[in-house]
Amino acid sequence: MSIVELKDVNFVYGQGTPYEINALKNINLTVEHGSITGLIGHTGSGKSTLVQLLNGLLKPSSGQVLIDGTDIWAEPKKIRDIRFKVGLVMQYPEYQLFDETVRDDIAFGPKNMGLDEEEIKKRVIEAAEFSGLDSALLDKSPFDLSGGQKRRAALAGVMAMNPKLLVLDEPAAGLDPRGRREILGRIRTYGRESGTSVMIVSHSMEDMAKYCDRILVMCGGQLMMEGTCAEVFSRYNELIEVGLDVPQITKIAAALKKHGVDIGDDVYTVNFALARVAEFMGLSLDQIEGRLHHGS
Amino acid sequence: MSAIIKTEHLCYSYHTEENKKVQAVNDVSIEIEEGQFVAILGHNGSGKSTFAKLLNMILTPESGKIFIDGKELTSPDITEDDIYDIRRQIGMVFQNPDNQIVATIVEEDVAFGPENLGIPSDEIRKRVDNALETVGMKKYARHAPHKLSGGQKQRVAIAGIIAMMPRCIIFDESTAMLDPLGRREVMDTIERLNRKDGKTVLHITHYMGEATRADRVIVMRHGSVYMDGTPKEIFTRVDELWEAGLEVPQTTEFMHGLNELGLSLPLDIFETEPCAEKSAEAILKWISDHK
Numbered sequence: 001m002s003i004v005e006l007k008d009v010n011f012v013y014g015q016g017t018p019y020e021i022n023a024l025k026n027i028n029l030t031v032e033h034g035s036i037t038g039l040i041g042h043t044g045s046g047k048s049t050l051v052q053l054l055n056g057l058l059k060p061s062s063g064q065v066l067i068d069g070t071d072i073w074a075e076p077k078k079i080r081d082i083r084f085k086v087g088l089v090m091q092y093p094e095y096q097l098f099d100e101t102v103r104d105d106i107a108f109g110p111k112n113m114g115l116d117e118e119e120i121k122k123r124v125i126e127a128a129e130f131s132g133l134d135s136a137l138l139d140k141s142p143f144d145l146s147g148g149q150k151r152r153a154a155l156a157g158v159m160a161m162n163p164k165l166l167v168l169d170e171p172a173a174g175l176d177p178r179g180r181r182e183i184l185g186r187i188r189t190y191g192r193e194s195g196t197s198v199m200i201v202s203h204s205m206e207d208m209a210k211y212c213d214r215i216l217v218m219c220g221g222q223l224m225m226e227g228t229c230a231e232v233f234s235r236y237n238e239l240i241e242v243g244l245d246v247p248q249i250t251k252i253a254a255a256l257k258k259h260g261v262d263i264g265d266d267v268y269t270v271n272f273a274l275a276r277v278a279e280f281m282g283l284s285l286d287q288i289e290g291r292l293h294h295g296s
Numbered sequence: 297m298s299a300i301i302k303t304e305h306l307c308y309s310y311h312t313e314e315n316k317k318v319q320a321v322n323d324v325s326i327e328i329e330e331g332q333f334v335a336i337l338g339h340n341g342s343g344k345s346t347f348a349k350l351l352n353m354i355l356t357p358e359s360g361k362i363f364i365d366g367k368e369l370t371s372p373d374i375t376e377d378d379i380y381d382i383r384r385q386i387g388m389v390f391q392n393p394d395n396q397i398v399a400t401i402v403e404e405d406v407a408f409g410p411e412n413l414g415i416p417s418d419e420i421r422k423r424v425d426n427a428l429e430t431v432g433m434k435k436y437a438r439h440a441p442h443k444l445s446g447g448q449k450q451r452v453a454i455a456g457i458i459a460m461m462p463r464c465i466i467f468d469e470s471t472a473m474l475d476p477l478g479r480r481e482v483m484d485t486i487e488r489l490n491r492k493d494g495k496t497v498l499h500i501t502h503y504m505g506e507a508t509r510a511d512r513v514i515v516m517r518h519g520s521v522y523m524d525g526t527p528k529e530i531f532t533r534v535d536e537l538w539e540a541g542l543e544v545p546q547t548t549e550f551m552h553g554l555n556e557l558g559l560s561l562p563l564d565i566f567e568t569e570p571c572a573e574k575s576a577e578a579i580l581k582w583i584s585d586h587k
Contacts, residue, residue, distance in 0.1 A: 043445060043475050092473075144313055148340060174391070174472045176339040176502045178541035203475050206546070245476055248546040248568060255572030261579050270546055274553040281583055283557065 001069045003165050003197040004031035004054060009063035011049050023049040025221045027063070031165075031214075036191050036198045038208035038229075041218030042243055047201055050218065051167055054199075055086035068164055084113050087163030091170045093154030097142035102133070102153050105142050109161040120160075127160035128152075130190045132182065148179050155183070159190060166191070167199045172207060180204075184211045206247045209233065209268035217244070230266035249273050298366065299327040300385075300464055300496050301351060306360035308346055320346040322519035323360070328498070330463065333490040335507035335527075336500045338516035339541040344500050347516065348466045351498075352386040353379055365463075384413065387457035391469040393449035402444075402452050403428065403437040409460040420459075427455035430493070431485050447478025451485055458489070464496035465489065471501060483509065504531070504545050508566045515540060528564035547571040558582065 011024040024046045031037050041047045052058040053065055056072050056079040064071050072082045087109075090096065099105035103124055110120045128135060131152040137145060142153055151171075158166065171187060172180040184200075188211050191198040202208055208215060208229070215232040217225040219242045225232050233239075236246040236254065246268075253267040253276075263276035275285070308321040321343045328334055338344045349355045351362065353369060362369040364382045390396055399405035406424045415423070428434045431451040441449055450470055457465055467486060471479045483506055489495045499510060507513050513530040515523040517540045523530050531537070534544050534552045544552070551561040551571065559578045565571045 042477060146340075174469070176541070177543045178339050243477070249550060251568045252547065252550060252572050252575075255569055256576050256579075259573055259576030261576040270549045270553060273550060274557065277554065277579060278557055281557065281579060282586075 001033070002030040002066075003033045003035075003068055004029070004199075005064075005066040005069075006030075006053075007064040007066070009053065009060045009065060011046075011053065011058060012061045013049075015061060023221050024053075024060075027223050029216065029223055029226060031197060031199065033197055034191070034195050036188060036200070036211065036213050038212035038215040039199055039201045039218065040203070040205070040208060040215060040244065041224075042203075045218040046221040047218045048169070051088065051169060051199075051201060054165065054167055055088050056082045057088070084109075084161050085163055086165045086167060087158035087161055089155055089158050089166070089168040089171060091173060093158075094147065094150035097150060097154055097157075100141060101139050102128075102142050102145070103138040105153060106138075106157045106160050109157055113161060123160040123162065124156075127156035130159050130186065130194070131156040132186050148175065148183075151175070151183065152186075155187075162194075163196060165197045165199065167201070169201045170203070171200060172202070172204070180207065187211070205233075205245055205268075209247050219244075229268050233268040234265035236265075298330060299363070300330040300365055301328040301498075302326070302363040303351075304361040304363075306347070306350060306362065307358045308350055308355060309358055319519050321350065321357075324519075324521055325360075326514065326521060326524070328464075328496060330496055331490070331494050332512060333487070333497045333510045334499070334512045334514060335510035336498060336514050336516060337502070337504075337507055337542055338522070339502075342516040342540075343519035344516045345468055346519075348388070348468050348498060348500060351466065352383045352388065354388075384460060385463050387460060387462035387465045389450070389454055389457055389465065389467045389470045391472050393446055393453055393473070396453040396456070397441045397449060400440055401437075402433065402439050402441055405441060405452060406455045406459050409456050413460060423459040423461070424455075427458040428452075430458055430489070431455045432481075445478060446474045447481040450474060450478065450482050454482070454485060454489075462495070464498065466498040466500070468500050469502070470499075471503065471506065479503070479506075504543055505566075507531075508545060515542065527566070531566070532563035534563065551575060554578065 006027050006029050009024055009027040013021045013023055039047050053060055059073060067082060067085055097105050099108060106124045106127055107120050110123050128138060133152045133156055137149060142150060145153060172183050184207055187198060214228055217232060233246055233250050236250050239246050249270050250268050253263055253273055256263060261280060263273060263280055267273045267276060304325050306321055306324040309317050309319045311317055324347060336344045350357050357370060364385055369382055397405050398408055403424050406427055407420050410420045410423050428437055431454050433451050433455060441452060471482050486497055486499060487509060490497045501507060508527045510527060513527050514521055522540055531544050531548050534548060537544055545566045547566050548563045551563055554561055554575060559582055561574060561578055
């Protein structure tokens with residue numbers, strides 16, 4: 001069974017008004033349990049609308065949204081339960097911190113789920129650990145934390161609800177390269193270790209290539225592509241055509257081919273490109289072992 | 297050419313909640329020539345934003361001197377009026393476009409700065425029109441800012457600064473919250489302000505690709521200047537940049553990796569096509585040499 005299944009989903013903003021916009025057109029897709037999926041598309045492509053459909057913030061104009069095999073609108077009164085199943089971390093979630101201490105802020109979600117004290121305590125500690133938040137910070141006011149720490153605290157607040165699907169909108173926006181690597185690495189580890197399915201919305205193709213198993217590409221309200229990183233980025237011409245960027249290394253690989261060094265179209269990280277070049281040069285993998293270390 | 301900005305042994309520190317002293321800026325002495333496009337890199341906490349805020353006295357330095365256009369900003373006999381005058385020379389654009397817009401109509405927002413400078417209204421009209429033209433937002437003069445995209449809002453914020461006619465503009469991570477299209481719009485605007493209008497630009501950023509477009513790159517670390525040079529000089533020092541928690545353009549990372557495989561390629565190529573051409577040539581030569 002898939003964690004997410006969308007069947008013929010349409011979404012229209014302002015239906016019946018002169019400002020009617022058909023934001024999603026006939027979307028059919030599935031996301032497998034435990035996978036880390038990247039969702040890309042430029043502003044206005046419909047990806048934010050899609051994300052809001054996943055936890056029932058928006059209701060499709062037609063079609064079905066299935067989470068873990070259940071149509072989330074089958075019983076509209078139970079839609080609140082879906083919000084616990086699908087955790088949504090908005091852009092700049094640090095602006096949504098509000099409680100007196102970091103601990104209380106993280107506990108807010110689990111408390112609303114009606115969990116008992118012991119369980120809440122346990123979850124706060126676990127979530128703080130997964131998000132990389134030092135436990136010494138738990139009793140501080142969230143407003144005394146640095147930007148990066150606030151981001152983690154907000155992330156922990158959603159992780160503490162143990163969602164089956166964690167959806168993050170630009171989780172690394174505004175962070176420096178080290179901060180990006182750290183938070184995306186944490187999210188990936190969290191997905192792998194807890195078995196939670198993860199969906200990351202981002203503009204950064206380099207990050208998507210590094211941290212996701214599969215990629216969904218949205219364009220003009222439609223699902224334009226779906227596949228592994230290699231499958232999606234090998235169609236770089238189409239991506240560029242609709243105004244999306246591909247990792248620079250993918251373009252370098254394409255240009256190398258033109259100059260007689262064919263390392264394949266499915267290259268999307270620098271280390272992978274280097275491994276392919278080594279192969280092209282007839283070097284064995286042992287020979288290059290340990291030489292490719294940094295960056296990607 | 298004269299230095300529009302000069303600092304001597306500039307220091308700034310603050311105390312955390314636990315009363316721990318943090319030396320945010322530590323002994324920074326630099327000179328920036330009028331008309332230069334300088335990118336400032338460094339990871340969070342490296343002191344780059346604090347440094348920028350010292351330059352127009354949003355923050356007061358702990359010790360050291362700041363000269364703007366030869367005038368000492370930190371001199372004991374400087375008056376408040378002098379500081380206002382100097383501040384007018386150095387405009388600042390911040391990260392979040394939503395925090396920088398005050399009016400409900402784009403052109404009124406751009407007029408806010410010059411109005412506060414007491415400029416006559418027909419002159420303001422001219423300046424606002426020019427500024428919106430420069431950032432490519434003239435079409436939107438009568439629009440409501442909240443309906444614009446991030447990149448458009450940020451360009452309105454830039455127009456508001458241009459209308460005050462500063463000689464130098466500091467962009468404090470002004471592209472960080474934008475999508476790729478918005479970033480490109482803002483970067484093109486910044487580049488045009490520098491190349492065409494001769495404004496001195498200090499651009500603080502995390503994007504290495506943006507820094508490759510500058511004349512000069514300053515890398516800050518632990519509050520001090522860690523590296524200072526042209527993009528070509530800086531980005532070839534791959535290991536040091538990694539050490540400082542920064543990245544290098546993928547072209548450089550790729551060619552650095554090829555060198556680890558035994559080739560010898562230059563690292564100062566940031567464009568895709570020349571990088572691929574040089575690399576392919578070296579790879580094919582290596583193969584024919586090792587047959």
